[in-house]
Amino acid sequence: MLRRLSDQFEEASLGYAEANGIRRDEDWFVLKMHEELDELTQAWNKVTGRGRRRDRTEGELRGDLADEAADLLGHVLLFARRNELDLSSAIERRWRFKPDV
Numbered sequence: 001m002l003r004r005l006s007d008q009f010e011e012a013s014l015g016y017a018e019a020n021g022i023r024r025d026e027d028w029f030v031l032k033m034h035e036e037l038d039e040l041t042q043a044w045n046k047v048t049g050r051g052r053r054r055d056r057t058e059g060e061l062r063g064d065l066a067d068e069a070a071d072l073l074g075h076v077l078l079f080a081r082r083n084e085l086d087l088s089s090a091i092e093r094r095w096r097f098k099p100d101v
Contacts, residue, residue, distance in 0.1 A: 001100055002088055006081045009074040029079040036075050040068040 017024050043065040045051035053061060080087050091099045 002077070006077045009077050010081060013074070013078055024082075026082070029075070029082045032075045033072065033079055036068065036072040040065070040072050043068045 013024070016022070022028070042051060043061070046053050046056070047058075047061045047065050056064070077087075079085075088099050091097065
């Protein structure tokens with residue numbers, strides 16, 4: 001599952017980078033994770049009343065939160081893929097269960 005998901009994110013990311021002239025060098029992968037975590041934090045602040053909601057409904061804010069979580073997940077998988085990290089083994093070590101891959 002993780003490998004297939006990683007492949008799908010890679011395909012989408014490559015297409016986006018090519019279409020927008022983005023160079024995905026070593027730093028880009030970690031910097032994108034930071035960017036997405038910042039955006040997730042902003043969305044969380046709005047959902048929890050710590051940020052301006054700008055007339056957005058609760059449903060819209062929760063949708064934004066889900067979108068940002070998906071972006072962060074994608075960039076974590078891209079980072080792991082680029083650095084040849086075995087996330088399945090790491091999950092087993094750290095979380096003590098075998099992921100359904």
